[in-house]
Amino acid sequence: MSDHSISMTINGRRQTGTVEARTSLGDFLRMDAGYTGVHLGCEHGVCGACTVVVDGRAVRSCLVLAVQADGSEVTTVEGLADPEGTLHPVQQAMRDSHGLQCGFCTPGVVMTFAALTAEDCKPTEDELIAAMSGHICRCTGYQGIRKAAKILVEGGAA
Amino acid sequence: MKPAPFDYVAPRTIEEALRVLAEAGGGATVIAGGQTLMPLLNLRMSQPFILVDINGIEGFSGVTRIDGGTRIGPATRQADALQDTILARHLPAFVKALSHVGHHQTRNRGTVGGSIALGEPAAEMPATAVALGATIEIASVRGTRRVPAREFYVGPYMTVLEPDELVTGIVYPDWPESHHVLFREVAQRPGDFALVGMVGAAVVESGTVGRAGLAWFGMGPTPVAMVQLEAALVGKSLDDLDPDALAATAIADTAPFDDHHASAEYRRTVGRRTFARTLREALSLREPA
Ligand code: FES
Ligand code: FES
Numbered sequence: 001m002s003d004h005s006i007s008m009t010i011n012g013r014r015q016t017g018t019v020e021a022r023t024s025l026g027d028f029l030r031m032d033a034g035y036t037g038v039h040l041g042c043e044h045g046v047c048g049a050c051t052v053v054v055d056g057r058a059v060r061s062c063l064v065l066a067v068q069a070d071g072s073e074v075t076t077v078e079g080l081a082d083p084e085g086t087l088h089p090v091q092q093a094m095r096d097s098h099g100l101q102c103g104f105c106t107p108g109v110v111m112t113f114a115a116l117t118a119e120d121c122k123p124t125e126d127e128l129i130a131a132m133s134g135h136i137c138r139c140t141g142y143q144g145i146r147k148a149a150k151i152l153v154e155g156g157a158a
Numbered sequence: 159m160k161p162a163p164f165d166y167v168a169p170r171t172i173e174e175a176l177r178v179l180a181e182a183g184g185g186a187t188v189i190a191g192g193q194t195l196m197p198l199l200n201l202r203m204s205q206p207f208i209l210v211d212i213n214g215i216e217g218f219s220g221v222t223r224i225d226g227g228t229r230i231g232p233a234t235r236q237a238d239a240l241q242d243t244i245l246a247r248h249l250p251a252f253v254k255a256l257s258h259v260g261h262h263q264t265r266n267r268g269t270v271g272g273s274i275a276l277g278e279p280a281a282e283m284p285a286t287a288v289a290l291g292a293t294i295e296i297a298s299v300r301g302t303r304r305v306p307a308r309e310f311y312v313g314p315y316m317t318v319l320e321p322d323e324l325v326t327g328i329v330y331p332d333w334p335e336s337h338h339v340l341f342r343e344v345a346q347r348p349g350d351f352a353l354v355g356m357v358g359a360a361v362v363e364s365g366t367v368g369r370a371g372l373a374w375f376g377m378g379p380t381p382v383a384m385v386q387l388e389a390a391l392v393g394k395s396l397d398d399l400d401p402d403a404l405a406a407t408a409i410a411d412t413a414p415f416d417d418h419h420a421s422a423e424y425r426r427t428v429g430r431r432t433f434a435r436t437l438r439e440a441l442s443l444r445e446p447a
Binding site: 001002004020021022024027042043044045048051057058059060062063064065067068112116130131133134 | 159160161162163164165166167168189192193196197199200201209211213237260261262263264266267347348349
């Protein structure tokens with residue numbers, strides 16, 4: 001079993017560490033880097049709770065090895081709000097539309113929407129809803145999340 | 159739900175990757191996007207000694223036009239292939255099928271070659287390679303070979319790949335630009351593996367079917383080429399096509415199974431109806447009276 005020194009940028013800060021080859025990115029983010037907003041549910045790619053943004057794309061952090069993310073730029077839900085606490089547009093939309101209840105699935109959902117609405121991307125509502133198929137929410141019945149998607153498209157999220 | 163320990167290497171060249179695979183004597187597993195393999199590792203259904211990450215190998219991703227076809231590098235991300243202009247123009251059936259592979263989040267990471275090399279029987283990519291007549295390029299320290307996709311799959315997650323071999327490319331022959339795309343998938347939720355699915359292409363020249371390549375997924379232990387159907391279709395005039403009769407021929411080669419999602423009988427019934435409807439729509443055939 002090989003150990004690997006890795007280094008990545010997480011929410012704008014450089015994080016280094018030594019990991020076993022088998023350590024998932026999700027475990028590295030939670031256990032080594034302390035970003036417990038990354039929620040691990042199923043750990044086999046089904047639930048979407050662990051979704052983070054790696055180099056601009058939403059991916060499941062339980063299905064990426066930490067060593068594979070060496071040198072990457074990673075954003076977790078902790079990296080969205082600005083330091084004064086102003087919510088990211090996706091967070092605000094989820095809040096305004098009651099898109100969460102227990103909050104377990106929420107960081108994953110928010111990261112998918114954040115990646116899809118980043119910078120110049122102009123997703124359609126249908127694209128956001130289609131991407132939601134990669135997330136399971138046992139609480140909300142999804143209607144609040146759909147409403148958030150609508151707000152993001154109509155409000156032209158930055 | 160954590161993988162058993164393993165070593166990890168990320169070779170930069172094909173030669174290096176092949177050497178590691180040869181030296182591992184069967185104990186190595188190749189990882190590309192990991193979207194199929196990582197669950198197997200996490201569930202400890204796969205326990206390799208060493209993981210060979212091919213993502214960093216030079217020239218392993220991207221789509222290129224070659225003489226008479228299109229070549230896809232094995233580590234090409236599914237999300238990138240979905241946006242690719244060459245594929246959109248030359249392989250619309252491939253792109254259509256690809257849009258049904260997994261979810262947005264898994265396509266961002268998953269690769270075309272990974273899906274094809276692993277051979278999940280209900281997955282879209284293996285069946286698409288079979289349907290369109292793709293050839294799999296394979297290398298090992300012993301040399302290279304090319305295997306038609308129709309001879310590549312031997313069982314669920316079982317292919318003709320030897321433990322020291324690596325898929326280095328997938329080549330799809332050209333279909334005339336006017337060809338028709340046939341695709342339909344029945345799944346419980348978007349992104350789930352298909353209960354029943356079919357994919358393919360057909361060329362119609364002056365009212366007659368000139369060429370057809372079709373396959374099922376989720377209808378047997380491997381993707382299933384509709385060999386008898388293709389023979390029945392080619393040379394026929396559109397006016398003589400009876401989609402319901404052809405549907406019976408189309409499922410003749412299948413061997414669907416019972417599992418907790420659906421029975422074999424369900425798959426056959428839905429398969430027949432799916433086929434007839436898809437053929438009618440794709441070739442604009444008359445509805446039955
Ligand atoms: S924990 Fe990663 S998809 Fe469920
Ligand atoms: S808010 Fe509880 S799982 Fe989605």
